[in-house]
Amino acid sequence: xxxxSQHPSWVICKSGTSVKIExxxxxxxxxxxxxxxxxxxxxxxxxATSNEGSKATxxxxxxxxxxxxxxxxxTLSTLTVTSAHPEDSSFYICSASKRSPSxxxxxxxxxxxxxx
Amino acid sequence: xxxxxxAQTEISVVEKEDVTLDCVYETRDTTYYLFWYKQPPxxxxxxxxxxxxxxxxxxxxxxxxxxxxKSTSSFNFTITASQVVDSAVYFCALNDYKLSFGxxxxxxxxx
Numbered sequence: 001x002x003x004x005s006q007h008p009s010w011v012i013c014k015s016g017t018s019v020k021i022e023x024x025x026x027x028x029x030x031x032x033x034x035x036x037x038x039x040x041x042x043x044x045x046x047x048a049t050s051n052e053g054s055k056a057t058x059x060x061x062x063x064x065x066x067x068x069x070x071x072x073x074x075t076l077s078t079l080t081v082t083s084a085h086p087e088d089s090s091f092y093i094c095s096a097s098k099r100s101p102s103x104x105x106x107x108x109x110x111x112x113x114x115x116x
Numbered sequence: 117x118x119x120x121x122x123a124q125t126e127i128s129v130v131e132k133e134d135v136t137l138d139c140v141y142e143t144r145d146t147t148y149y150l151f152w153y154k155q156p157p158x159x160x161x162x163x164x165x166x167x168x169x170x171x172x173x174x175x176x177x178x179x180x181x182x183x184x185x186k187s188t189s190s191f192n193f194t195i196t197a198s199q200v201v202d203s204a205v206y207f208c209a210l211n212d213y214k215l216s217f218g219x220x221x222x223x224x225x226x227x
Binding site: 034042043044046049091093095103104105106107109110112 | 149151153158159160161163166207211214215216217218219220
């Protein structure tokens with residue numbers, strides 16, 4: 001159990017367009033979902049945390065107007081990169097957690113975004 | 117403030133050699149969780165182990181073993197008799213109120 005999917009797995013878009021990435025928990029209800037960004041040869045950096053029905057909490061330095069997060073249900077969160085630019089090209093990974101003492105996060109397979 | 121330090125950026129070994137990855141963490145909390153993840157070239161994170169701050173028992177799972185020493189705030193990971201399939205980036209992570217990752221160690225196992 002505890003499977004998280006992401007769609008699409010990769011996307012190429014033109015500069016100035018918006019891209020939506022979906023994150024779904026397939027076999028459990030996720031109380032919290034997280035979005036991470038990973039640049040080549042770097043570690044994962046948390047972008048934002050979202051709870052179902054609430055506004056996302058963004059990490060310092062992450063533009064909330066650029067990276068729109070919607071957590072409409074206990075199994076779905078979306079990240080929309082608005083007016084994408086080449087510097088937004090990155091690997092975006094979501095994770096989801098159940099209510100548990102460890103707050104263990106279950107990671108999706110990631111979405112590779114390339115902005116041309 | 118949280119901090120996870122992985123001292124080795126890259127390690128290259130020949131197959132069948134043992135590999136030890138160091139991880140040192142920093143937290144003021146008494147309750148926390150430590151993790152190791154593997155990230156192969158495909159990019160998907162693979163969960164390897166979770167350890168809570170109250171459980172200092174070492175663990176062995178097949179060729180993998182972990183040494184947790186609270187006194188030195190370390191949570192080291194050893195791959196015994198490495199194989200080419202072990203080639204990946206390995207991340208140590210600390211979770212108290214937020215999951216923070218170390219910079220990662222790239223392990224290359226040559227045949």
